[in-house]
Amino acid sequence: MRVAVVWNETGEIKPSEQLESGCYREAVQSVLAALQESGHETLLCEGDKGLLPTLDRFIPTDSRARPSGIVFNLAYGTQGECRCMYVPAILEMAGVPHTGPSPLGVGLASDKVITKKLIRHRGVSTPNFLVMRRGTECTGDLRFPLVVKPRRESASLGLRLVHEPTQLRQAVEAVVTQYRQDALVEEYIDGREICVALLGNEELEVLPPLEHDFGDRETRLISWEDKKHMAPAEPQKVCPAQIESELAALLGDMATATFRACLCRDYARVDFRVDRSGQPFVLEINYCPSLNNSHSYVRAATTRGYSFPKVVNRILELAQTRYFGVTALAAEHVPSPDQICSP
Numbered sequence: 001m002r003v004a005v006v007w008n009e010t011g012e013i014k015p016s017e018q019l020e021s022g023c024y025r026e027a028v029q030s031v032l033a034a035l036q037e038s039g040h041e042t043l044l045c046e047g048d049k050g051l052l053p054t055l056d057r058f059i060p061t062d063s064r065a066r067p068s069g070i071v072f073n074l075a076y077g078t079q080g081e082c083r084c085m086y087v088p089a090i091l092e093m094a095g096v097p098h099t100g101p102s103p104l105g106v107g108l109a110s111d112k113v114i115t116k117k118l119i120r121h122r123g124v125s126t127p128n129f130l131v132m133r134r135g136t137e138c139t140g141d142l143r144f145p146l147v148v149k150p151r152r153e154s155a156s157l158g159l160r161l162v163h164e165p166t167q168l169r170q171a172v173e174a175v176v177t178q179y180r181q182d183a184l185v186e187e188y189i190d191g192r193e194i195c196v197a198l199l200g201n202e203e204l205e206v207l208p209p210l211e212h213d214f215g216d217r218e219t220r221l222i223s224w225e226d227k228k229h230m231a232p233a234e235p236q237k238v239c240p241a242q243i244e245s246e247l248a249a250l251l252g253d254m255a256t257a258t259f260r261a262c263l264c265r266d267y268a269r270v271d272f273r274v275d276r277s278g279q280p281f282v283l284e285i286n287y288c289p290s291l292n293n294s295h296s297y298v299r300a301a302t303t304r305g306y307s308f309p310k311v312v313n314r315i316l317e318l319a320q321t322r323y324f325g326v327t328a329l330a331a332e333h334v335p336s337p338d339q340i341c342s343p
Contacts, residue, residue: 002059002069003040005032006047006087008078027292028074034309047075047087052094071098072316084110097323099315101287105263109287112184113151118261119282124254126282129186135172145188148172150179161188161221189273189281193222194241196255197269197300201318204259206252207300211241237296239303251280258285266318269297
């Protein structure tokens with residue numbers, strides 16, 4: 001099958017994100033190699049306004065007006081308030097099949113505030129929170145310390161732990177100024193940090209939970225520096241997490257409910273804090289977790305027994321099934337009459 005891998009090499013990159021591009025580029029190249037290893041014809045595409053003409057040439061529609069290929073969407077958008085939604089929206093408008101959520105699903109899952117409201121409606125625990133633009137708003141029942149982060153960013157960009165009102169004001173001002181969006185302010189949950197990776201659609205496979213072990217570190221939060229391997233005492237990934245089976249089952253159920261509430265598709269990762277009493281809280285969901293070989297999603301998948309090419313192609317297969325159905329997929333492997341040699 002022809003598979004266009006869409007990413008964003010160019011665009012609006014904040015100074016704090018520049019070092020992130022190396023890990024991103026490595027993941028994209030690894031996905032391309034995994035698809036090629038499985039026999040797919042691939043093309044790397046920039047997710048910008050020239051995307052549709054490129055796709056029209058690479059995966060033109062057939063006689064039934066169906067695309068002759070699919071997009072493996074790794075794009076995060078280049079600019080704008082809800083930039084993650086734009087590539088899925090372009091693809092949906094043009095009727096091009098793609099991995100990952102619809103534009104609506106991307107919008108829900110990439111907005112941390114909306115995510116928290118949706119999962120609370122389903123009875124899933126999440127830390128108490130407020131949305132702020134000045135940092136001087138009444139904190140109400142929120143208890144310090146508080147975690148401050150941008151409403152719609154990833155990779156722990158802009159994340160700060162604050163202990164008193166002056167720090168809160170400074171942290172909120174920094175988020176609004178640098179990221180041009182509201183700040184999410186939530187109670188800090190003292191305890192363990194565990195993530196749960198998911199793979200599937202109608203039936204979800206819950207991959208082994210992964211814990212970020214902070215050791216003796218005083219600040220027990222995953223920072224941007226941790227994720228970019230710049231911190232002196234980076235948390236260690238432990239997979240499977242050493243937790244009781246009851247907690248593992250509860251985390252799987254909560255992750256599944258979060259996946260459903262945010263209309264995710266194919267694969268995702270849900271991040272938790274588990275407090276000192278063993279109570280888990282959902283922090284957020286990543287609808288398109290990094291497929292870098294050293295990152296949490298791939299680590300969980302390989303712990304389950306997936307090779308990297310196998311997990312990449314499983315994600316593609318799930319998207320293909322959603323669009324083309326099992327029968328159509330099976331037909332791809334049946335040779336056409338002109339491919340069969342005469343005796």
